[in-house]
Amino acid sequence: MDAAASLNGDSPQGAIGIVGGGQLAAMLAEAAQRRGVPLVVQTPNPHDPAVALASQVVQADVRDAAATRDLAQRCGAISFENEWIDLQALSPLAEAGVCFLPSLEALQPLICKRSQRELLQRLCLPCPRWFGLGQLATAPDPSPSAPGQPADGPDADPSAVTPAQPLPPPLPDGFAYPLMAKLATGGYDGRGTAVLRSDADLQTLLQQVDAADWIVEEFVAFEQELALVAARDQAGEVVCLPLVQTHQHQQVCDWVLAPVEATHALQQRARNIAASLLTALDYVGVLSIEFFYGPQGLLVNELAPRTHNSGHYSIEACSLSQFDLQLLTVGGSRAEPPALLVPGALMVNLLGVASLPADHPDAEHLQQRQALEALPGVHLHWYGKQGVSVGRKLGHVTVLLEQQDPPLRRQEAMQRLEQIRRIWPLPSGSESVDGP
Numbered sequence: 001m002d003a004a005a006s007l008n009g010d011s012p013q014g015a016i017g018i019v020g021g022g023q024l025a026a027m028l029a030e031a032a033q034r035r036g037v038p039l040v041v042q043t044p045n046p047h048d049p050a051v052a053l054a055s056q057v058v059q060a061d062v063r064d065a066a067a068t069r070d071l072a073q074r075c076g077a078i079s080f081e082n083e084w085i086d087l088q089a090l091s092p093l094a095e096a097g098v099c100f101l102p103s104l105e106a107l108q109p110l111i112c113k114r115s116q117r118e119l120l121q122r123l124c125l126p127c128p129r130w131f132g133l134g135q136l137a138t139a140p141d142p143s144p145s146a147p148g149q150p151a152d153g154p155d156a157d158p159s160a161v162t163p164a165q166p167l168p169p170p171l172p173d174g175f176a177y178p179l180m181a182k183l184a185t186g187g188y189d190g191r192g193t194a195v196l197r198s199d200a201d202l203q204t205l206l207q208q209v210d211a212a213d214w215i216v217e218e219f220v221a222f223e224q225e226l227a228l229v230a231a232r233d234q235a236g237e238v239v240c241l242p243l244v245q246t247h248q249h250q251q252v253c254d255w256v257l258a259p260v261e262a263t264h265a266l267q268q269r270a271r272n273i274a275a276s277l278l279t280a281l282d283y284v285g286v287l288s289i290e291f292f293y294g295p296q297g298l299l300v301n302e303l304a305p306r307t308h309n310s311g312h313y314s315i316e317a318c319s320l321s322q323f324d325l326q327l328l329t330v331g332g333s334r335a336e337p338p339a340l341l342v343p344g345a346l347m348v349n350l351l352g353v354a355s356l357p358a359d360h361p362d363a364e365h366l367q368q369r370q371a372l373e374a375l376p377g378v379h380l381h382w383y384g385k386q387g388v389s390v391g392r393k394l395g396h397v398t399v400l401l402e403q404q405d406p407p408l409r410r411q412e413a414m415q416r417l418e419q420i421r422r423i424w425p426l427p428s429g430s431e432s433v434d435g436p
Helices: 003-008 023-035 065-072 087-097 104-110 111-122 200-209 264-280 322-331 366-373 406-421
Strands: 016-019 039-043 058-059 077-080 130-132 177-181 195-196 214-218 224-232 238-242 244-249 252-258 285-294 297-304 343-353 378-383 391-399
Touching: 016 322, 023 039, 023 322, 039 065, 039 322, 058 065, 065 077, 065 087, 065 406, 077 322, 087 104, 104 111, 111 214, 195 200, 214 322, 224 264, 224 322, 238 264, 252 406, 264 285, 264 297, 285 322, 343 406, 366 378, 366 406, 391 406
Parallel strands: 016 039, 016 077, 039 058
Antiparallel strands: 130 214, 177 195, 177 214, 224 238, 224 244, 224 285, 244 252, 252 343, 285 297, 343 391, 378 391
């Protein structure tokens, strides 16, 4: 028996494997239970949100390729909860016949922000202008340290000199402050980013990080942040959830409004970008795209090869949720176009406002959760994470909106947001409601 047969021959073809056991895997497991699909998760922590909901669990680190081999023997196809994947370690499994969806080849350009930008440029898809921070770190110093000058002019004590400060390398042509620096791999929810407003900020960053691991982008003056969840099945059919608006609090998603008020042309432009990416990569599964929209038009901000926070509203609001789409595409079924079942929806993240250990009496926030569930039309999703930290996503609520008219629907959404934030405030640092 060859390696491919030994890995796939006896595996339950209807079962799906997921590398990861967090809240995305948990919501996928809930969808799998509704559809009668066995779901096997690989995760190291027995208390992770998906563990209690999965059909089986491979308890191991998500980067443990030997454990993923075990996972492959229990399912017909393997997908991923996040993009922190050791492709090199998984390649021998793919060569041995393990079915990864999306494929490792499709994931290759998506797991790093630098390769994402290079992909978008190759496909002539719009994104912010950027450069690698490493090219500045290796550039010759344009202003080598010169002898110090007297501190207070020519009549001052010659011995009182101020050492000359080295200047950072000049910015590439066409770039000016402010700029946004991003860690190419591993950053999320505002981690691994830095706003550069001056040469001093740039010099500080160069001194503190490995420049080869960072990219720098132009600072985009956007009017709205938008997002789109798309999926492509094994027959090549592409479907999309509605285009939505997202709003950030300290670089973490605060709320999502679906659908966004947008022209047909703008919505079609977003779908065309999604279809171009999915088709060019021969991608099977769910892909999420974050956009900037403003004077420069629609720009791709980031790509996530998975389900996404911006698509959680679809669980209650759409005929097929983003998790249904992942199950359908990875499981080999046709991806049907999802449709809104209601005029609109508001999804609000519940972020940690203080750091609390798992055994703290307030860590479960029972009173706040009961108050949220008492609100009309509110659907609460509590992730059951162990412990609380400031800004950590502990759960979310979805409100199904009733107003058909877009401006009235937005007004309704902001009123409901205010209700929710009175019960569950944001971490300190900004107002609870910041409409567009």
